[in-house]
Amino acid sequence: MPPRAIICPHCGKIIAGDESACSWCGTARSHPWWRLLKPTRDTARTDWVAPALLAANVVFFAVSLILNFVSHSGSILTPGNNVLLLLGASGTIPIDRYGRIWSLVSANYLHGGVLHLLFNMLALRQIGPWVVREFGASRMFVIYTVGGVFGYWVSYVAGVPLTVGASASLCGLIGALLYFGKNRGGNYGNAVYREVSGWVMSIFIFGIIVPGVNNWGHGGGLVGGIAMGMLLGYNEKRKETPVHRALALACGVITVAVLLRALYGVFPG
Known part of the structure; x- marks a missing residue:
């Protein structure tokens, strides 16, 4: 038969x-369901966003290490707080004292050490293409940007003095996948929801055990990602539209402007 x-x-x-x-x-x-979580051949052809974000994070970490060496701050692979502050770390210190509201964007591209960068970039390499596959490249970048900004805004309201890292943006992507899995349902949707729920629980436990983790940023990014996933929708419900691409372009322009502003503050003229 x-x-x-x-x-x-x-x-x-x-x-x-x-x-x-x-x-x-x-x-x-x-x-089996766990193999379905891998990117498809279509994603491999269209996923340019995650590598670009990864490159931007690595470049800014390299800049922070160069400044670290020049200013004799921090250690070899751990930028000092003064260097991170110059490059756009966020929190109550840069926003309240220096009016750097733009640090809500720039902090997502800075890291406090090589292991911090490595863990976040490995997570981005795994999560980024997955979100692109389900939401499209434009919506993925919007979710990444808005999730990070919202996460650091929550962190600022909670009184965190100085903070950096791509984890707020990554939690935004995780939140979008959490919404996708729950809303889609079925074998695949339920598998996604179970998988991502495990990540959320691991992040929560990690934040309790390890000192210095910005749990407010993680939680804010997660909520922001869920909200953006609901507002923007995913591919199976509606394809990307010119509005989505315009939003991604706006996020790109703002991000580039902010990062250039941060570099200009370090290397004026």
């Missing part, structure tokens, strides 16, 4: 009985 047609657990399309994989997304009909 030939195999029967089934519903693709990834994209929800029909996989015919004589097909070994979905003709829409490339998912094999025999894939």
Whole structure:
């Protein structure tokens, strides 16, 4: 008896009985759910956002180490607080004392040490393409930017004096995936929700155990990501529109302007 047609657990399309994989997304009909979490071939062709964000974070970390060396601050692989403050760390000190509201953006591209950078970039490498696949490149970048800004705004309101790291933005991406999995449902949606819920719990436990973790930024980023996922929608509900691309362009212009502003403050003229 030939195999029967089934519903693709990834994209929800029909996989015919004589097909070994979905003709829409490339998912094999025999894939277990944890294999469905890997990026598809379509994502590999379109995911330019995550590598670009990764490169920006690495470049700014390199700049912070150069300034660290020049100013004899911090250690070899750990930028000092004065260097991070110059480059756009966020918190009550830079915002209240120096009026640097733009640090809500720049802090997402700074890191306090090589391990801090490594862990966040590994997470971005895993999560970023996944969000691109479900939301599209433009919406992913909007979620990353707004989630990070909201996370650091919550952190500022909570009174955190000085903070950096891409984790607020990453929690925004995690929040969007959490919303996607819960809202989509089905085999794939439920698998996504279970997987991402585990991440949320791990982040929560990590924040309790490890001192110095900005839990306010993580929580704010998560809430911001959930809200943006609901407002923007995901690919299966509606494709990306010119409005989404315009929002991504606006986020890109603001981000570039802020990062250049931070560099200008360090290297005037």
